Amino acid sequence: MSEKIKVVQYGMGPVGNKITRYLLERDHLVLVGAVDIDPAKVGKDVAELAGLPAINVPVSNNPEQLFRDVRPDVVVLTTTSDLEKIQPQIEQILSHGINIVTTCEELAYPWKTNPDIAAAIDQAAKSNNATVLSTGVNPGFMMDYLPVTLSAVCRNLQTVRVDRIQNAGERRLPFQQKVGVGITTDEFYQRVADKTLRHVGLTESIHMIADMLGWELSKTEDIVEPVIAENPVKTPHFDIPAGRALGVNQVGRGYDNNGKEIITLTFIAALGVPESLERIVFDGDPGIEMKIPGGVNGDVATCAINVNAIPTVKNAGPGLKTMVDIAAISCF
Amino acid sequence: MSEKIKVVQYGMGPVGNKITRYLLERDHLVLVGAVDIDPAKVGKDVAELAGLPAINVPVSNNPEQLFRDVRPDVVVLTTTSDLEKIQPQIEQILSHGINIVTTCEELAYPWKTNPDIAAAIDQAAKSNNATVLSTGVNPGFMMDYLPVTLSAVCRNLQTVRVDRIQNAGERRLPFQQKVGVGITTDEFYQRVADKTLRHVGLTESIHMIADMLGWELSKTEDIVEPVIAENPVKTPHFDIPAGRALGVNQVGRGYDNNGKEIITLTFIAALGVPESLERIVFDGDPGIEMKIPGGVNGDVATCAINVNAIPTVKNAGPGLKTMVDIAAISCF
Numbered sequence: 128m129s130e131k132i133k134v135v136q137y138g139m140g141p142v143g144n145k146i147t148r149y150l151l152e153r154d155h156l157v158l159v160g161a162v163d164i165d166p167a168k169v170g171k172d173v174a175e176l177a178g179l180p181a182i183n184v185p186v187s188n189n190p191e192q193l194f195r196d197v198r199p200d201v202v203v204l205t206t207t208s209d210l211e212k213i214q215p216q217i218e219q220i221l222s223h224g225i226n227i228v229t230t231c232e233e234l235a236y237p238w239k240t241n242p243d244i245a246a247a248i249d250q251a252a253k254s255n256n257a258t259v260l261s262t263g264v265n266p267g268f269m270m271d272y273l274p275v276t277l278s279a280v281c282r283n284l285q286t287v288r289v290d291r292i293q294n295a296g297e298r299r300l301p302f303q304q305k306v307g308v309g310i311t312t313d314e315f316y317q318r319v320a321d322k323t324l325r326h327v328g329l330t331e332s333i334h335m336i337a338d339m340l341g342w343e344l345s346k347t348e349d350i351v352e353p354v355i356a357e358n359p360v361k362t363p364h365f366d367i368p369a370g371r372a373l374g375v376n377q378v379g380r381g382y383d384n385n386g387k388e389i390i391t392l393t394f395i396a397a398l399g400v401p402e403s404l405e406r407i408v409f410d411g412d413p414g415i416e417m418k419i420p421g422g423v424n425g426d427v428a429t430c431a432i433n434v435n436a437i438p439t440v441k442n443a444g445p446g447l448k449t450m451v452d453i454a455a456i457s458c459f
Numbered sequence: 460m461s462e463k464i465k466v467v468q469y470g471m472g473p474v475g476n477k478i479t480r481y482l483l484e485r486d487h488l489v490l491v492g493a494v495d496i497d498p499a500k501v502g503k504d505v506a507e508l509a510g511l512p513a514i515n516v517p518v519s520n521n522p523e524q525l526f527r528d529v530r531p532d533v534v535v536l537t538t539t540s541d542l543e544k545i546q547p548q549i550e551q552i553l554s555h556g557i558n559i560v561t562t563c564e565e566l567a568y569p570w571k572t573n574p575d576i577a578a579a580i581d582q583a584a585k586s587n588n589a590t591v592l593s594t595g596v597n598p599g600f601m602m603d604y605l606p607v608t609l610s611a612v613c614r615n616l617q618t619v620r621v622d623r624i625q626n627a628g629e630r631r632l633p634f635q636q637k638v639g640v641g642i643t644t645d646e647f648y649q650r651v652a653d654k655t656l657r658h659v660g661l662t663e664s665i666h667m668i669a670d671m672l673g674w675e676l677s678k679t680e681d682i683v684e685p686v687i688a689e690n691p692v693k694t695p696h697f698d699i700p701a702g703r704a705l706g707v708n709q710v711g712r713g714y715d716n717n718g719k720e721i722i723t724l725t726f727i728a729a730l731g732v733p734e735s736l737e738r739i740v741f742d743g744d745p746g747i748e749m750k751i752p753g754g755v756n757g758d759v760a761t762c763a764i765n766v767n768a769i770p771t772v773k774n775a776g777p778g779l780k781t782m783v784d785i786a787a788i789s790c791f
Contacts, residue, residue, distance in 0.1 A: 280760035428612035
């Protein structure tokens with residue numbers, strides 16, 4: 128890795144700004160451009176937007192021109208979680224033969240959930256000799272790639288259970304608002320119906336695990352419920368009466384052909400959780416219980432793994448890849 | 460994976476027998492041959508040797524003839540931990556264009572410790588369009604691949620510490636004897652000098668971690684000490700006076716160019732250990748402590764990961780690969 132890898136950051140929201148900061152810390156990467164359509168950001172220096180001293184790299188709203196001018200090796204694409212919305216952006220980037228790392232959750236393992244779009248992106252990547260990878264803390268790592276990888280030391284497995292439990296009280300106010308702290312159960316279910324309150328990707332993670340363990344599934348579920356305050360709760364930000372939401376409890380389940388639940392993914396982010404925790408539990412030979420007490424901060428982890436993926440993606444073969452298709456990603 | 464992968468088991472010691480049992484459990488694999496030079500095993504049925512009903516696959520002492528007759532896709536090679544001794548066996552197998560999965564610890568990450576042999580094997584693999592991978596519980600997983608993989612969610616890392624702590628009292632007598640339970644400290648250090656008492660691979664694991672984190676090392680250490688009985692210990696197998704060994708405490712260390720210890724791998728297998736445990740500790744952003752209480756049985760894990768590696772190795776590109784070069788291995 129003697130020559131620096133040229134990177135464009137595409138999407139200057141909070142995640143894009145954090146990734147920008149991480150990109151600028153790496154000796155083997157050079158940030159050569161940035162893209163956003165927001166008129167308030169276009170023309171601004173990408174590092175200044177991220178809260179750092181200027182580096183003389185302005186945000187562009189013309190990716191076509193930018194790609195021709197700076198010829199990046201890799202684009203980090205952080206515009207949306209929605210696969211249909213991101214597809215044209217991906218195809219435009221690929222048409223320049225540029226590799227893509229993206230946080231788009233629905234692309235993390237789309238082969239069962241969106242096979243047509245997955246095939247189209249795979250074809251576009253192959254015909255332009257470029258690689259596309261979606262990754263993040265989850266989907267992409269904690270509830271799919273890590274249990275799959277850990278299963279390598281097992282002779283056999285009967286069930287997989289993964290828990291991500293986050294004490295929302297340890298996180299910033301926008302995170303607490305995002306997971307529904309303080310709202311009524313009516314509002315909560317309205318937001319679930321609007322798809323504005325959910326952790327995207329449990330179904331994708333279930334399919335990755337099942338495929339990698341050779342398990343056929345008859346059914347999957349993704350159920351979002353509020354964690355409800357049994358008693359009033361008072362915090363620096365909230366004064367919550369009993370009966371309102373303290374956060375989200377989302378459970379993804381995969382069932383085998385006999386209707387037995389063999390994969391269970393639980394995502395809890397709420398006030399009043401005693402301790403943040405990542406946990407993987409295998410019923411098998413050997414049985415394994417893996418724990419990360421205190422959990423892993425999802426914002427840091429998602430931005431870090433997208434930056435860490437850049438060298439691996441640059442050297443992977445062409446096509447739409449998922450985390451299990453490529454060589455190991457490390458904090459390089 | 461509609462067509463079954465044809466496998467030969469090469470080396471019918473305790474590990475080879477256990478791998479045979481695991482191979483026979485997998486629907487997508489078919490055991491088509493076995494090799495050993497021990498006259499007591501040659502001609503015997505491979506499944507019977509492994510304690511199962513016969514499958515009409517006799518152990519051969521003529522691998523050349525066997526490979527021509529059965530044309531396996533993959534050989535599982537479990538003859539020795541010693542890289543110099545295994546090299547001619549590997550080159551013979553490769554000359555038939557056959558992929559190799561092996562438990563040979565010194566081949567797990569040989570690029571710094573044995574670069575000449577590594578380059579020769581890599582060349583032989585490439586010129587025969589075949590893949591070679593060494594893996595096991597360690598080196599190959601717990602103290603190198605898993606921390607490397609976990610680092611993917613980190614923005615930065617300052618130090619890596621990995622502990623494998625095993626209560627030898629939970630393991631069978633041969634394991635207890637192997638780690639020096641009950642012997643004098645003189646005997647212990649004699650066995651260390653003879654290299655009959657050691658966990659092979661800590662140095663290889665240190666180099667894999669350092670390379671994958673972009674860390675330059677000025678020095679590595681691999682120090683083997685006895686765990687000494689402070690008081691007499693009585694078990695079903697042993698009556699141990701104070702002052703004798705209860706097992707092994709082996710520490711591998713990697714130092715940076717300022718002489719700071721940045722990688723610490725501790726392997727303890729002894730009587731009187733309060734609890735078996737796998738632990739990975741990162742000082743970094745985020746700091747992470749990952750634990751597997753009760754630990755992972757090393758014999759099961761090593762045999763399982765070699766069997767689980769077979770499909771991945773069959774589909775990897777040609778050359779000498781390490782765990783970090785290939786797609787994910789899972790319990791398929």
